[in-house]
Amino acid sequence: MSNVKTYEIPVDLKQLITSNQAFHYRIVPVAKEEGVLKLKTDNQDIKGLQNELTIILGCPVDIALETKEEIQSYLTFNYRKTTVSSSEKLQYEDQFLQKLIATAKDFGSSDIHMEPYEKLCRVRFRLDGKLKEQYTISNTEYPQLVNQIKIQSGLDISQKRLAQDGRITFKEGTDEFDIRVSTMPTLYGEKIVLRLLNRNTQEVSLNDLGFTEEEIEEYREAIKKPQGIILISGPTGSGKTTTLYATLKELNKETTNILTIEDPIEYTLQGINQVQLREDIEFDFPAALRAFLRQDPDIIMVGEIRDDRTAGMAIKAALTGHLVLSTIHTNSAWATISRLIDMKVPAFLLANTIAMSIAQRLVRQLCPHCKTKKHAETRDFPQGFEIPKKMEQHYVAVGCNHCYHTGYMGRKAIYEILPITKELETAIRHNELQIDAYIEKRKINTLQDNAIRMVADGETSVEEVYALLADN
Numbered sequence: 165m166s167n168v169k170t171y172e173i174p175v176d177l178k179q180l181i182t183s184n185q186a187f188h189y190r191i192v193p194v195a196k197e198e199g200v201l202k203l204k205t206d207n208q209d210i211k212g213l214q215n216e217l218t219i220i221l222g223c224p225v226d227i228a229l230e231t232k233e234e235i236q237s238y239l240t241f242n243y244r245k246t247t248v249s250s251s252e253k254l255q256y257e258d259q260f261l262q263k264l265i266a267t268a269k270d271f272g273s274s275d276i277h278m279e280p281y282e283k284l285c286r287v288r289f290r291l292d293g294k295l296k297e298q299y300t301i302s303n304t305e306y307p308q309l310v311n312q313i314k315i316q317s318g319l320d321i322s323q324k325r326l327a328q329d330g331r332i333t334f335k336e337g338t339d340e341f342d343i344r345v346s347t348m349p350t351l352y353g354e355k356i357v358l359r360l361l362n363r364n365t366q367e368v369s370l371n372d373l374g375f376t377e378e379e380i381e382e383y384r385e386a387i388k389k390p391q392g393i394i395l396i397s398g399p400t401g402s403g404k405t406t407t408l409y410a411t412l413k414e415l416n417k418e419t420t421n422i423l424t425i426e427d428p429i430e431y432t433l434q435g436i437n438q439v440q441l442r443e444d445i446e447f448d449f450p451a452a453l454r455a456f457l458r459q460d461p462d463i464i465m466v467g468e469i470r471d472d473r474t475a476g477m478a479i480k481a482a483l484t485g486h487l488v489l490s491t492i493h494t495n496s497a498w499a500t501i502s503r504l505i506d507m508k509v510p511a512f513l514l515a516n517t518i519a520m521s522i523a524q525r526l527v528r529q530l531c532p533h534c535k536t537k538k539h540a541e542t543r544d545f546p547q548g549f550e551i552p553k554k555m556e557q558h559y560v561a562v563g564c565n566h567c568y569h570t571g572y573m574g575r576k577a578i579y580e581i582l583p584i585t586k587e588l589e590t591a592i593r594h595n596e597l598q599i600d601a602y603i604e605k606r607k608i609n610t611l612q613d614n615a616i617r618m619v620a621d622g623e624t625s626v627e628e629v630y631a632l633l634a635d636n
């Protein structure tokens with residue numbers, strides 16, 4: 165029996181954790197009994213460690229506290245810090261991150277989702293509005309990648325239990341753009357979403373969006389008005405912001421004073437005074453609007469009408485000689501009118517101020533390389549949907565190398581424009597809202613009409629616009 169203490173850990177035990185893990189968490193394995201891995205550490209947060217390691221090592225762990233000196237001896241004796249220094253290691257991760265972002269950018273994707281699960285982490289790209297898995301990362305590498313992202317975006321790396329928001333400016337050659345970073349604690353670690361803010365959005369003009377010729381003419385007519393309110397509705401991700409920016413770009417002249425209040429400011433526009441909403445200091449939409457009205461604006465863009473007070477203030481601004489542009493969460497151009505009335509805007513004020521109501525959606529376009537013709541059958545369409553008589557065939561998505569096997573390539577907006585005529589004004593004022601007859605008579609193209617037109621033209625699939633066609 166020797167009283168010389170040995171720090172050597174048996175090989176089979178030693179292999180259960182990597183050097184990186186040993187040094188990162190300051191843990192050493194002691195035994196594995198009945199599937200439970202027994203570890204020692206000098207890290208005081210045993211409970212936190214227990215949770216994290218159960219996930220990372222993929223087995224139950226039992227951790228005991230040990231002195232710093234003991235742990236250090238075990239580490240030095242058994243594990244070697246990889247020859248890569250920690251700064252080189254960060255650089256390596258930085259390169260991975262750089263590559264990840266560059267690839268996402270090349271694909272034309274708008275968001276990168278990184279999600280830790282029990283065994284591995286999944287990295288998905290959003291392409292034309294839909295998520296698609298691109299990589300998997302081992303659970304042991306993921307925490308380092310998270311730290312790297314958090315360092316670059318100025319977030320607190322030690323805070324893992326609260327959601328955080330930050331920003332990275334990404335540079336590649338002469339290309340430079342912003343990335344919005346958000347973290348969220350989930351069961352197996354922090355989920356990270358990187359939103360790639362495409363500065364090219366500033367270059368998008370109204371002509372590029374997807375309006376038909378008649379629609380764009382009507383729209384341009386409305387935005388030329390010196391006062392009134394123009395509302396764009398649609399769910400999140402329907403491209404409302406892009407339409408607003410393209411509109412502001414067109415209205416942006418030396419002779420006009422344009423103020424915007426946004427949450428968040430997604431893109432910066434030269435020559436336009438953009439203000440960030442700060443609800444934490446009570447600088448909300450109504451407060452900003454009040455301040456704006458003292459700044460002699462011609463055009464005001466309010467990011468979103470979310471509540472009664474904002475609706476009231478926006479209408480008031482529109483009444484007093486300003487053109488107001490905003491977005492609202494409704495499903496159709498018509499629903500916007502009733503939504504505003506629900507928000508306690510008096511019908512007569514609404515009738516006097518509303519200049520145009522638009523609904524929009526983004527629709528993925530079929531990949532021209534692999535789309536495949538199919539005979540049109542009733543069962544391809546939602547129940548009750550009347551298939552246009554002329555439609556004998558339509559196209560379905562297949563997937564090929566050109567479209568990263570999604571079957572789609574690019575998106576375009578479809579619109580539903582409700583121009584406000586004298587007749588409609590009177591109807592709103594008297595609360596006589598029989599919209600079906602009005603739409604019929606005015607021959608307004610609804611979102612559904614525009615969706616089926618894209619199907620008929622072979623531009624998109626029935627599947628892509630199914631929800632719109634089913635909506636009656």
Ligand SMILES: [Zn+2]
Pocket residue numbers: 531532533534535562563564565566567568569571572
């Ligand atoms: Zn394809």
